[in-house]
Amino acid sequence: MSTTPTTTTTEASVRSRYAAASQQAEAALCCPVEYAPDLLQNIPAEILEKDYGCGDPSPYVKPGDTVLDLGSGGGKLCYIAAQIVGTQGKVIGIDCNPPMLALARKYQEEMAQRLGFANTEFRSGMIQDLGLDLELLANELEALDATGTDRILQQRDIEHQLRTERPLIESNSVDCIVSNCVLNLVRNEDRQQLFREMFRVLKRGGRVAISDIVSDEPVPAALQADAHLWSGCISGAWQEGEFLNEFARAGFHGMNIVKYQAEPWQTVAGIEFRSMTVVAYKGKEGPCLERNQAVIYQGPFHAVEDDDGHRFERGVRTAVCDNLYQLLQQSPYANQFLPIPPRIEIPLAQARLCNCNGRIRLPRETKGSGYDLTQLIASEACCGGTDCC
Numbered sequence: 001m002s003t004t005p006t007t008t009t010t011e012a013s014v015r016s017r018y019a020a021a022s023q024q025a026e027a028a029l030c031c032p033v034e035y036a037p038d039l040l041q042n043i044p045a046e047i048l049e050k051d052y053g054c055g056d057p058s059p060y061v062k063p064g065d066t067v068l069d070l071g072s073g074g075g076k077l078c079y080i081a082a083q084i085v086g087t088q089g090k091v092i093g094i095d096c097n098p099p100m101l102a103l104a105r106k107y108q109e110e111m112a113q114r115l116g117f118a119n120t121e122f123r124s125g126m127i128q129d130l131g132l133d134l135e136l137l138a139n140e141l142e143a144l145d146a147t148g149t150d151r152i153l154q155q156r157d158i159e160h161q162l163r164t165e166r167p168l169i170e171s172n173s174v175d176c177i178v179s180n181c182v183l184n185l186v187r188n189e190d191r192q193q194l195f196r197e198m199f200r201v202l203k204r205g206g207r208v209a210i211s212d213i214v215s216d217e218p219v220p221a222a223l224q225a226d227a228h229l230w231s232g233c234i235s236g237a238w239q240e241g242e243f244l245n246e247f248a249r250a251g252f253h254g255m256n257i258v259k260y261q262a263e264p265w266q267t268v269a270g271i272e273f274r275s276m277t278v279v280a281y282k283g284k285e286g287p288c289l290e291r292n293q294a295v296i297y298q299g300p301f302h303a304v305e306d307d308d309g310h311r312f313e314r315g316v317r318t319a320v321c322d323n324l325y326q327l328l329q330q331s332p333y334a335n336q337f338l339p340i341p342p343r344i345e346i347p348l349a350q351a352r353l354c355n356c357n358g359r360i361r362l363p364r365e366t367k368g369s370g371y372d373l374t375q376l377i378a379s380e381a382c383c384g385g386t387d388c389c
Contacts, residue, residue, distance in 0.1 A: 009227065031055075031181075031213075031265045031275050039080045042114045044107050051076040053180035054233065054275035055211025055259060064088040065175040068201065070127040071095055071182025075104030075120075079111055081178065082120045092169070093122040096134060123168055127179075128186050128194035130201055131163035169201045177201070177208040181275075184213050184236040188224070195250035202282045205330070208252070211259075211277040214240040219271060234266055234273055244278065248307045252280040254332045255307075281331070284308075288321035290354035292342035294361035295320055295328050298335075310358040312337070319361035321354055343367045 031054040039058070040048065051074055058077065061067055061084045069078045072093025082091045095101050104122045112118035124134040140158045144151060177198055186194050198208060215237040229235035238246065247255045256279050264272035297304060297312035305311045312318050317340055320328070328337040343366060364371070 031261070033275075035080065039083050042083070042111065043076060043079050044110065047074045047076050047079070047103065047107060050074045050103060053077070053211065054213055054261075054265070055180060055277045057178040057180060057209035057211050057277060058084060060207060060209035060258075060279055061085060061176050061178065065090075066173065067091045068169060068174045068177045069093045070177060070179040070198075071185070072104060072122060073097075073100045073182075075107065075122065077178060077180050078104065078120050078122070079107075082111070083115060085119065087117045087119065089119055091120040092174075093120070094125050094127055094130065094168070095122065096124060096126050098124070125168040127182065128190040128197060130169040130197040131167045132159055133162060133166065133168040136162055136166060171200050172203050174201050175203055175206050177206070177210075179208075179210045179212070181212055181233050183210060184233055184238065185231070186236070191246065192249070195246050195252075199250045199252065199282060204285075205281070205283045207279060207281050207331075208247075209258075209277065209279050211275060212243070213237045213265065213273050214243050214276045216240060216264075216272045216274075217270075218242075220269075223268065223271075229268065234268060237273055240276060243276070247278065247280040251285060252282060253284040253307060253327070254279075254281040256280070256332055279332070283330075284323070284327055286323045288323060288354050288356040289348065289351035291322045291325070291346040291348075291351050292361075292365050293320055293322060293325040294318060294340040294366055295325065296338040296340060298338060310356065312358065317361045317363065317366075319356075319359050319365075321356040322348070322351060324356055340366055343371065 033053055033056055035056050035058070053076075058080045061081045063084065063086050065081075065085045066089060067078075067081045067085055069081065069091065072078050072095045075093055078091045078093040082089075085091060093104060095104070101122055101124055108118070108120065108122075111120065125132060126134070137155075137159060140162070141155060144154060144158070146154050183191075183194065202208065213233045216239070218239045219235050219237060223229060223235040226235055244255045244257070257276060258279050259275070259277040261274040261276065264274045266273045294317040295312070296317055297314050299314045301314065303311055303313045310318075310320070310324065325339065327333070329339055340361070
């Protein structure tokens with residue numbers, strides 16, 4: 001009697017490999033990473049030994065933040081973030097691997113005692129589907145009295161109900177999303193949904209700080225089909241430029257490479273794989289309203305262009321809508337643009353829609369066409385009574 005051979009999928013390989021790594025440390029799953037020593041002192045040795053990552057996104061967490069860690073594993077990054085956000089903040093770890101969740105949860109009470117407060121929880125879910133709580137789904141399915149296709153259809157109904165009424169992560173509820181070498185483990189067909197979900201749960205003005213493995217060249221299909229290389233955070237890597245494009249396609253802005261590993265971590269078939277940390281922001285969405293505002297790009301380049309095609313030449317008053325005007329005064333742009341407000345402010349309720357195309361803003365548009373003030377400053381007031389003027 002013949003049997004049909006089974007093929008290990010990338011998802012199955014990831015589940016089994018990380019389940020094993022929660023029991024026995026596997027050095028091949030991580031790059032050398034330096035974390036703030038004072039933030040590691042309170043974390044149990046077992047978590048530190050069984051942590052797998054390629055970077056440290058924690059410097060981009062702020063006190064009081066609600067933080068979401070995608071692929072939280074044994075909980076190391078969550079417990080680091082918990083110390084940064086403090087008593088006014090909250091940290092949520094998401095992972096779909098039961099042994100890893102068990103390791104993280106094992107030390108929740110102990111960590112609360114060590115820190116003097118409890119602000120961390122761990123939930124079961126797929127990082128590309130932040131609406132579905134897998135533990136709630138499992139409980140519902142245990143009580144389901146159906147078989148065959150009827151069971152499958154009823155499960156779909158239950159999943160929809162859970163996403164709608166009891167979502168794993170609410171929309172617009174998170175200040176900062178962090179992740180450490182996990183996004184590359186998500187299969188290709190789920191990646192656009194992964195980025196959409198990150199965008200959905202993040203608050204307007206929120207940010208993501210993602211450390212992951214990228215490649216200098218596109219990874220060929222033959223390497224991507226290698227489940228062992230995929231589960232080892234290698235063959236699922238994005239080409240470094242394409243990784244940034246994923247954020248832009250999902251609606252993020254201000255993408256910035258804040259750390260780039262000079263020497264490759266691994267090289268396979270001539271392709272270099274290295275760690276990269278990217279920070280990106282949510283908040284550019286909204287109507288373009290004309291309020292006679294302008295900005296001046298300070299340099300040092302002759303000109304720059306944003307992801308929406310707005311061009312800013314150095315030293316030139318560029319017309320912008322109110323949304324873009326406010327955005328360019330925030331991170332990560334604040335030190336690059338000079339805001340030029342109108343002399344007479346146009347109330348938002350009276351502002352009209354405009355085409356924010358980056359044209360030159362004539363000074364008379366900002367000051368008003370009838371502006372004819374003459375104001376001479378006495379030399380004593382300007383120069384303190386010296387002959388410097």
